[in-house]
Amino acid sequence: MAKLTIDDLKKIKEKAKRRTELREGGDYRAKVTVHMGTCGIAAGARKIMNAFMDELEQSKSSDILLTNSGCAGLCSREPMATVELSGQAPIKYIDLTEQKTKEIFQKHVIGGNVVKKYALGKGSEKTDA
Amino acid sequence: MEKANEKAYRLHLMVCAGTACVSNNSFGIKDALEKEINKQGLEDEVLVVTTGCNGFCERGPLLVVQPGNVFYQQLEEKDIPHLVEEHFLKGRPVKKLMYKPPKEKSPIPILSDINFFKKQVLIALRNRGLIDPEKIDEYIARDGYSALAKALTEMEPKQIINEVKDSGLRGRGGGGFPTGLKWEFVSKSSTNGQERYIVCNGDEGDPGAFMDRSILEADPHAVIEGMIIGAKAIGASKGFVYVRNEYPLAVSRLIKALEQARGYGLLGKDILGSGFDFDIKIVRGAGAFVCGEETALMASIEGRLGEPRPRPPYPAEKGLWDNPTCINNVETWANVPVIINRSADWYSNIGTKTSKGTKVFSLVGKINNTGLVEVPMGITLREIIEDIGGGIPDGKKFKAVQTGGPSGGCIPAKNIDLPIDYESLTEVGSMMGSGGMVVMDEDTCMVDVAKYFISFTQNESCGKCTPCREGTKAMYEILDRITKGEGKEEDIDLLEDLAKSIKDSALCGLGNTAPNPVLTTLKYFKDEYEIHIKEKKCPAHVCRELNTYTIDEKTCLDVGHGCDLCRKNCSANAISGETKTAHQVIQEKCIKCGVCYDVCRFDAVKVK
Amino acid sequence: MTQEIITEIIGKYEPDQSSLIAVLQDVQEHFGYLPKDALTDVSKELDVPLSRVLSLATFYSAFSLQPKGKHPVHVCMGTACHVRGAQPVLEAFERELGIKDGETSEDLEFSLDTVRCVGCCGLAPVVMVGEDVHGKISQSKVSRVTKKYKK
Numbered sequence: 001m002a003k004l005t006i007d008d009l010k011k012i013k014e015k016a017k018r019r020t021e022l023r024e025g026g027d028y029r030a031k032v033t034v035h036m037g038t039c040g041i042a043a044g045a046r047k048i049m050n051a052f053m054d055e056l057e058q059s060k061s062s063d064i065l066l067t068n069s070g071c072a073g074l075c076s077r078e079p080m081a082t083v084e085l086s087g088q089a090p091i092k093y094i095d096l097t098e099q100k101t102k103e104i105f106q107k108h109v110i111g112g113n114v115v116k117k118y119a120l121g122k123g124s125e126k127t128d129a
Numbered sequence: 130m131e132k133a134n135e136k137a138y139r140l141h142l143m144v145c146a147g148t149a150c151v152s153n154n155s156f157g158i159k160d161a162l163e164k165e166i167n168k169q170g171l172e173d174e175v176l177v178v179t180t181g182c183n184g185f186c187e188r189g190p191l192l193v194v195q196p197g198n199v200f201y202q203q204l205e206e207k208d209i210p211h212l213v214e215e216h217f218l219k220g221r222p223v224k225k226l227m228y229k230p231p232k233e234k235s236p237i238p239i240l241s242d243i244n245f246f247k248k249q250v251l252i253a254l255r256n257r258g259l260i261d262p263e264k265i266d267e268y269i270a271r272d273g274y275s276a277l278a279k280a281l282t283e284m285e286p287k288q289i290i291n292e293v294k295d296s297g298l299r300g301r302g303g304g305g306f307p308t309g310l311k312w313e314f315v316s317k318s319s320t321n322g323q324e325r326y327i328v329c330n331g332d333e334g335d336p337g338a339f340m341d342r343s344i345l346e347a348d349p350h351a352v353i354e355g356m357i358i359g360a361k362a363i364g365a366s367k368g369f370v371y372v373r374n375e376y377p378l379a380v381s382r383l384i385k386a387l388e389q390a391r392g393y394g395l396l397g398k399d400i401l402g403s404g405f406d407f408d409i410k411i412v413r414g415a416g417a418f419v420c421g422e423e424t425a426l427m428a429s430i431e432g433r434l435g436e437p438r439p440r441p442p443y444p445a446e447k448g449l450w451d452n453p454t455c456i457n458n459v460e461t462w463a464n465v466p467v468i469i470n471r472s473a474d475w476y477s478n479i480g481t482k483t484s485k486g487t488k489v490f491s492l493v494g495k496i497n498n499t500g501l502v503e504v505p506m507g508i509t510l511r512e513i514i515e516d517i518g519g520g521i522p523d524g525k526k527f528k529a530v531q532t533g534g535p536s537g538g539c540i541p542a543k544n545i546d547l548p549i550d551y552e553s554l555t556e557v558g559s560m561m562g563s564g565g566m567v568v569m570d571e572d573t574c575m576v577d578v579a580k581y582f583i584s585f586t587q588n589e590s591c592g593k594c595t596p597c598r599e600g601t602k603a604m605y606e607i608l609d610r611i612t613k614g615e616g617k618e619e620d621i622d623l624l625e626d627l628a629k630s631i632k633d634s635a636l637c638g639l640g641n642t643a644p645n646p647v648l649t650t651l652k653y654f655k656d657e658y659e660i661h662i663k664e665k666k667c668p669a670h671v672c673r674e675l676n677t678y679t680i681d682e683k684t685c686l687d688v689g690h691g692c693d694l695c696r697k698n699c700s701a702n703a704i705s706g707e708t709k710t711a712h713q714v715i716q717e718k719c720i721k722c723g724v725c726y727d728v729c730r731f732d733a734v735k736v737k
Numbered sequence: 738m739t740q741e742i743i744t745e746i747i748g749k750y751e752p753d754q755s756s757l758i759a760v761l762q763d764v765q766e767h768f769g770y771l772p773k774d775a776l777t778d779v780s781k782e783l784d785v786p787l788s789r790v791l792s793l794a795t796f797y798s799a800f801s802l803q804p805k806g807k808h809p810v811h812v813c814m815g816t817a818c819h820v821r822g823a824q825p826v827l828e829a830f831e832r833e834l835g836i837k838d839g840e841t842s843e844d845l846e847f848s849l850d851t852v853r854c855v856g857c858c859g860l861a862p863v864v865m866v867g868e869d870v871h872g873k874i875s876q877s878k879v880s881r882v883t884k885k886y887k888k
């Protein structure tokens with residue numbers, strides 16, 4: 001890979017933003033993030049990831065981004081996942097099981113209806129940085 | 130006072146006059162209320178006022194009655210005579226008109242309004258949960274490496290150092306040494322033509338803490354970027370990250386992150402075309418707490434026994450292979466890019482006079498919300514424990530919080546309003562440490578906690594100096610006998626003497642601080658020690674050798690119908706009885722394991 | 738056999754003393770412990786006296802000179818687990834497996850060790866058996882856990 005210049009850095013930033021921020025006309029309509037730190041994995045995040053993968057495969061959709069990230073902070077409510085549909089506030093789900101994961105995928109990711117009973121909250125944390 | 134001609138009303142009725150409620154006829158409701166109140170002759174007792182929007186617009190028109198905060202919703206004029214008569218005259222609130230929070234329909238709370246998240250300020254953890262740590266592009270998308278670009282092209286090393294100095298950032302690894310000052314020292318030490326080194330301390334020895342691991346797992350590039358900026362500032366060309374080998378996920382994500390950064394030319398030669406060269410190597414620790422101490426850590430990097438050596442000389446002068454070395458903690462490094470991006474001024478506005486910015490704590494133990502929290506310095510323990518942590522589970526009473534790990538101390542409940550910074554924690558006998566925060570409740574035995582930490586430091590003492598090696602052993606033996614009911618009255622004085630001499634004469638920070646958990650528990654919980662020694666009892670029933678297990682035969686038989694569960698689970702065959710009869714503990718055989726107490730579903734097993 | 742593996746591991750690093758710990762870590766990962774002849778080989782190939790290799794191997798708690806069981810049991814003794822009752826859990830494992838902390842059962846099925854914070858304090862007290870994490874464990878649940886791994 002070629003070495004970056006500062007201009008390249010800016011280009012990568014714009015490109016990556018387009019991919020991850022679910023903008024109008026972007027690549028994805030929905031983004032599902034499974035929180036996979038050591039704590040999440042210990043609580044069963046891998047199973048949750050696999051369940052989402054299965055659902056995604058069966059749905060044959062190509063406009064859903066399934067990704068992972070580190071610990072979301074609230075270890076006692078793991079496994080956790082965040083579902084974000086384009087144009088809507090992200091929803092954080094807690095205490096997940098494979099069964100709940102399937103329901104969330106069908107109802108929220110595909111159907112567009114938040115599964116309130118498993119949701120912790122909507123929106124994201126304030127970051128000042 | 131002005132109260133003189135103000136009438137004292139018994140009740141205030143607040144009618145919402147927000148736009149939505151007005152369009153729902155709230156003024157008609159107000160008129161109807163006043164009319165009815167006059168009719169009943171209550172005008173001197175009940176006052177009707179209008180208020181602004183309550184935010185429950187879809188339920189308007191709204192009426193709130195104070196005192197009592199009774200909430201009536203979707204009122205119609207025809208409801209009013211009944212409401213006035215029942216509630217305001219006869220004092221019986223009208224249930225059917227009240228607001229019921231509908232279970233299923235309750236709106237989803239806003240995440241940043243939830244107590245756990247509300248008081249947190251994310252700087253070191255700025256990307257948590259938001260990016261895929263294995264994709265450098267996602268880090269870049271959130272302003273990653275823009276601080277590096279700035280530092281390499283727009284700033285002189287001296288400016289970088291000054292910015293970090295002015296920010297007030299202090300080391301997050303425990304000691305709290307001003308980071309900018311350390312950088313300045315290193316940049317000024319002579320190298321005799323050799324190299325300078327950068328080290329990231331990711332040994333995270335505190336046995337109940339996982340801040341650094343979580344940062345490395347969730348956002349490895351934040352640490353890498355901080356290190357490159359530091360390298361530019363002090364003029365280093367080589368860096369090391371020392372990570373515990375017990376953190377496999379952190380190690381593998383870090384390896385990936387380093388490869389990606391190298392691939393983009395953010396590490397290696399001529400970084401971002403600026404002419405600056407720097408690269409980073411990972412060193413895996415091998416499980417020795419003392420290796421978190423900087424001189425031991427460097428010995429370990431060199432492939433030697435991880436034993437500390439006396440300071441001075443400090444690593445800033447003679448570090449790795451005797452060259453000037455700048456060593457900082459993971460979290461310290463993760464703060465650096467934000468300071469460069471947002472300015473020292475901005476950063477130093479957060480926190481207290483002596484401690485700037487935020488601190489990440491791992492909040493664990495007897496607390497409802499366990500997790501990683503990043504809070505501004507100066508926040509009180511109460512805010513962390515009650516608001517963020519959601520209090521103590523099972524309605525138990527908060528007893529103490531331990532900070533600073535094996536080097537820190539226990540802070541008692543009476544200090545719950547203590548604002549947290551480096552100085553205030555030291556003042557109460559504990560320390561900031563790397564960020565472990567273990568909450569303890571009434572079921573925690575403070576003598577046992579002291580014994581736990583001393584046994585830890587005793588195990589981890591590298592053995593190089595006598596006070597630490599022998600002193601902690603002696604302290605452990607005393608604590609052990611106290612918890613076994615063999616304590617003597619003079620033991621408390623003995624512990625204090627030993628603690629003092631270890632503190633004064635140990636070689637490294639491990640020994641110097643090892644007595645802290647004992648000293649603070651002695652200071653704040655001496656009564657617990659005394660009960661163990663004099664009455665041979667453990668009030669929290671943790672020191673099991675002091676417990677006596679018995680079965681309340683009446684409860685066992687009447688409530689439990691002699692379910693026999695305890696007998697089946699007793700590995701010492703120390704319980705007599707059979708199904709449908711009362712059970713008994715045979716004291717001579719009982720090994721006091723407490724299994725029967727745990728398994729009995731009828732609370733028939735008692736512990737004294 | 739051992740010789741070849743050692744040569745291969747050493748080949749990944751710079752051939753001097755600063756690589757010693759990393760080499761031992763890989764050897765331990767490969768064999769599950771540090772076999773005696775492996776240490777001799779390491780000493781020869783890195784040209785470090787055997788006594789030095791041994792002193793490192795005993796100083797750092799990540800290393801073991803004894804073979805471990807097929808199902809290594811690690812009871813977390815971190816602070817969070819301790820205040821939530823890890824000690825009785827450890828003792829229950831000792832009774833259940835008939836071995837003490839640090840030992841391996843005679844049939845090489847189980848070994849029992851303590852570790853500090855495995856990083857999921859939210860699940861405290863925590864026990865790991867091999868790669869499996871068992872959270873919120875109590876002494877009365879111990880036999881249920883070991884049953885899963887017994888032949």
Ligand SMILES: Cc1cc2nc3c(=O)[nH]c(=O)nc-3n(C[C@H](O)[C@H](O)[C@H](O)COP(=O)(O)O)c2cc1C
Pocket residue numbers: 299300301302303304305306330331332333334335418419420421422423424456457458459461563637638639640
């Ligand atoms: C016994 C002992 C253990 C330590 N453990 C750690 C540790 O786990 N992580 C850490 O960053 N610093 C630890 N330190 C502090 C380091 O010696 C050093 O001060 C620190 O890494 C400097 O970085 P900072 O200024 O960014 O905090 C320890 C110190 C002592 C005495």
Ligand code: SF4
Pocket residue numbers: 680684685686688689690691692693694695696712728729730731732733734
């Ligand atoms: S479990 Fe409780 S009720 Fe049942 S036999 Fe034992 S003591 Fe009695």
Ligand code: SF4
Pocket residue numbers: 678698699700701702703704714715718719720721722723724725726
């Ligand atoms: S404490 Fe343990 S040994 Fe004693 S009676 Fe109960 S189960 Fe049996």
Ligand code: FES
Pocket residue numbers: 336337338813814815816817818819853854855856857858859861862863
């Ligand atoms: S203390 Fe046991 S997992 Fe952290």
